[in-house]
Amino acid sequence: MTEPAKAFVSVARTTLLGTATAAFLAACGADTSQGELSMKIFEVAKDASKDLKPKGDGSPDKKGGQGAANPNVIVAKALKATPGPVALVVRLDTKAVLAMNPVGRNAGYVTWGSATGQGLTFRNGVLANTRGLGEDLMSSRIDRAVSAITSRGNASYRREHVYLDGVGESQSLIVNCTLRRTKTEKVALGAINADAAIMKESCRGDEVVFDNRYWVDGRGRILKSSQWVSQEIGNLAIQNLRL
Numbered sequence: 001m002t003e004p005a006k007a008f009v010s011v012a013r014t015t016l017l018g019t020a021t022a023a024f025l026a027a028c029g030a031d032t033s034q035g036e037l038s039m040k041i042f043e044v045a046k047d048a049s050k051d052l053k054p055k056g057d058g059s060p061d062k063k064g065g066q067g068a069a070n071p072n073v074i075v076a077k078a079l080k081a082t083p084g085p086v087a088l089v090v091r092l093d094t095k096a097v098l099a100m101n102p103v104g105r106n107a108g109y110v111t112w113g114s115a116t117g118q119g120l121t122f123r124n125g126v127l128a129n130t131r132g133l134g135e136d137l138m139s140s141r142i143d144r145a146v147s148a149i150t151s152r153g154n155a156s157y158r159r160e161h162v163y164l165d166g167v168g169e170s171q172s173l174i175v176n177c178t179l180r181r182t183k184t185e186k187v188a189l190g191a192i193n194a195d196a197a198i199m200k201e202s203c204r205g206d207e208v209v210f211d212n213r214y215w216v217d218g219r220g221r222i223l224k225s226s227q228w229v230s231q232e233i234g235n236l237a238i239q240n241l242r243l
Contacts, residue, residue, distance in 0.1 A: 075190040075241055082242075086190075087112065089120065090237040091133070092226075120236075124150050125214070125222030127229070127236070135232035138162045138170065145201070148179050150220035152197045155179045159203060163230060175205040187215050187223040190241030196223050203228075210235075 079086070082101075089098040089112075100120065103113035109128060111121045118132035126146045130136045141160040148155035161173040182198045196215035203210050210228040212235075217223055224239045 079190055079242055085240070085242050087238060087240045089114075090239075091233065092237055093234045120238075124220070125225065126150075127225075127227040127238075130229055130233075133229065133233055135163065135230040137229050138164060145177065145179075149199055149201065149214050149222070150216060152181055152199060152216050152220070153179075154181060161230075173205055173208065175203040175208065175210075177201055177203040185215065187217075189224075189239060192223050192240055192243070194218075194223060 084101060086099065086101050089100055090096070091098075098114040098116075098118055100112040100114050100118075102110050103119070104111040109121050109123050111119055113119050116132075119130065120127060121129045123142065123146050126142055126149055127137070128140050128142060129138060139162045144155070144157035145159055148157060156176070156178050159175050159177055161175070162170050163173065165171050179199055179201050182200050184195055184197055187194060187196045194217040196217045199214040199216055201212040201214070203212070208231060212225065212227050214225045214227075215223045221243060222240075223243075224237075226235045226237050228235050
């Protein structure tokens, strides 16, 4: 595992801000105590994910709330100490935060890994499978989704997700999806600073309904996103700090 992935922060749900269990890249600052650093990491994660978590009406939360520690300070230190791409991933149901970086590439798919063994595989920024999260997305057929999302156009298509049931057998979930371009917004965090079109993907199957959102720049890169994994896990908020 390379240095950018040596981080994992778990935020307890039973406290106001929670307690972090590990520091994010010790090289980020020897003059900062582990507790202070952990709090800064949480603020970064909160800042990165607060407008990705759906509200009751299905639309993203607006930015606001009390002032927090400037996330750019810790992000700048992380980027200085960390070569190559790096991202923060927030599991929205538990507020667990992972720092991840690419650990493998194969035929257009890129796998990102964490120091604690979780893995996310993407195709052009669209989540294709997960490992180590629980009810993992084992595989998927998302070619039409990827093409539509990265080209930033309205579209309709099907997705197929594959999961393991209680006896280890593969079960397919097929959903019908619509993709709509909503508005343009600047994404600025870490080394990312670009205008992006917000693409809203709404999917429905026999027993499941979910929404995904993607901030896609003019080059077709997904700068940040909220992507659904499974009924147990829900959505992950994914904020790239450097691509």
